[in-house]
Amino acid sequence: MELSNLNIEKYLKQNGIKPSYQRIKIFEYLVKHRNHPTVDIIYQELVKNIPTLSKTTVYNTLKLFLEKRIIQLIVIEENETRYDADITTHAHFKCEKCGRVYDIRVDLTEMKIEGLKTFQVKENHIYFKGICEKCLKENK
Amino acid sequence: MELSNLNIEKYLKQNGIKPSYQRIKIFEYLVKHRNHPTVDIIYQELVKNIPTLSKTTVYNTLKLFLEKRIIQLIVIEENETRYDADITTHAHFKCEKCGRVYDIRVDLTEMKIEGLKTFQVKENHIYFKGICEKCLKENK
DNA sequence: AATTAAAATGTAATGATTATAAATTGTCAA
DNA sequence: TTGACAATTTATAATCATTACATTTTAATT
Ligand SMILES: [Mn+2]
Ligand SMILES: [Mn+2]
Ligand SMILES: [Zn+2]
Ligand SMILES: [Zn+2]
Numbered sequence: 252m253e254l255s256n257l258n259i260e261k262y263l264k265q266n267g268i269k270p271s272y273q274r275i276k277i278f279e280y281l282v283k284h285r286n287h288p289t290v291d292i293i294y295q296e297l298v299k300n301i302p303t304l305s306k307t308t309v310y311n312t313l314k315l316f317l318e319k320r321i322i323q324l325i326v327i328e329e330n331e332t333r334y335d336a337d338i339t340t341h342a343h344f345k346c347e348k349c350g351r352v353y354d355i356r357v358d359l360t361e362m363k364i365e366g367l368k369t370f371q372v373k374e375n376h377i378y379f380k381g382i383c384e385k386c387l388k389e390n391k
Numbered sequence: 392m393e394l395s396n397l398n399i400e401k402y403l404k405q406n407g408i409k410p411s412y413q414r415i416k417i418f419e420y421l422v423k424h425r426n427h428p429t430v431d432i433i434y435q436e437l438v439k440n441i442p443t444l445s446k447t448t449v450y451n452t453l454k455l456f457l458e459k460r461i462i463q464l465i466v467i468e469e470n471e472t473r474y475d476a477d478i479t480t481h482a483h484f485k486c487e488k489c490g491r492v493y494d495i496r497v498d499l500t501e502m503k504i505e506g507l508k509t510f511q512v513k514e515n516h517i518y519f520k521g522i523c524e525k526c527l528k529e530n531k
Numbered sequence: 532a533a534t535t536a537a538a539a540t541g542t543a544a545t546g547a548t549t550a551t552a553a554a555t556t557g558t559c560a561a
Numbered sequence: 562t563t564g565a566c567a568a569t570t571t572a573t574a575a576t577c578a579t580t581a582c583a584t585t586t587t588a589a590t591t
Contacts, residue, residue, distance in 0.1 A: 269537080269538085271538065271588090290579085291578085303540075304540090305539060305540045306540095307539075307540065307541075307542095307579095307580085307581095308540070310578095326469050327466070327516075328466065329466050329472045329547095329548090330470070330548075330578065332469045332579090342504070344506075344512075347513070353506075353510075354506075355504060355506040356504075356505065356506050357502070357504055357506075362502060364497055365496065366484075366495040366496050366497075367484065367519065370484055370486075370493075370523055373487070373521040374519065375517070375519045376467075376516075377516070378516050379507065379512050379514065380512075380515075380516075381510055381511045381512040381513040381514065382513075383510055387509075409557095409568080409569085411556090411557095411568090411570085413569085414569095429547095430548085443570085444570090444571090446548095447548095447571065447573095448569085450547095450548070450549080451570080469578095470579080
């Protein structure tokens with residue numbers, strides 16, 4: 252199922268999450284923007300339309316989504332936790348100029364790693380840092 | 392030059408770092424243990440022999456080492472920053488049972504990533520999570 | 532409508548990191 | 562050798578993201 256045309260209420264239910272108004276809006280934000288936001292970004296954007304929203308609710312909800320495995324955590328910088336509703340295997344690129352986090356499609360099937368044979372791998376994470384195309388063009 | 396048989400004082404000087412007693416001991420800790428420690432681990436271990444050591448010094452020193460690019464930052468969990476004196480390209484595996492962070496040798500040369508062509512990549516980071524061999528054996 | 536459980540909220544506490552200022556140490560010319 | 566200056570270390574306070582806790586609100590059930 253594509254994230255973009257998803258019945259969010261149904262999707263939350265399917266994953267054992269009661270679809271409250273706040274939960275729907277938070278998940279909807281992740282799906283619609285796909286910008287790998289921090290808690291603060293989500294809160295600042297949603298509180299415009301939900302004035303009673305509490306940042307604690309955003310924290311609680313994201314923690315619940317993580318437990319139910321419908322989002323993933325992205326940690327690139329220390330003290331900057333981001334969230335992603337795309338739970339397929341993909342890498343990220345963070346631009347050190349503009350701060351944007353891009354999705355990067357990688358093929359991991361070919362990557363056989365000798366040193367991991369005896370380990371039980373549950374998650375893999377790949378990310379890059381540098382300067383994005385947009386910023387490279389602007390600084391010319 | 393192998394990290395293991397390194398003249399630390401010389402190495403720091405070569406990289407534009409005045410080799411104070413604290414700086415030597417902190418770098419020596421990283422090289423000798425290769426355990427990807429947190430600031431707190433470094434501090435707790437060294438303060439045994441350097442009772443006057445301040446945690447601020449550990450923070451300041453690691454920041455300096457990072458600026459001079461003789462160590463790298465490892466961020467796997469949120470709110471758990473680790474440090475590594477091995478600055479060659481390699482991946483990490485963190486065991487969710489015992490918490491150890493292992494070095495994993497990967498060959499990145501074969502990994503050509505379509506989506507990065509137009510970006511200027513300065514750093515790449517790969518890490519895995521799961522259960523390590525040692526813990527798998529113990530829980531049988 | 533009353534009861535109960537679940538969810539959201541507001542506020543306080545925690546803990547890692549950073550900022551700041553004072554103390555200590557190292558350098559070097561007089 | 563001493564005194565002055567700079568670099569480094571230290572102690573303490575401030576910051577900020579996250580978590581804990583208690584209260585209020587909302588939803589579900591009888
Ligand atoms: Mn993504
Ligand atoms: Mn390593
Ligand atoms: Zn950019
Ligand atoms: Zn283990």
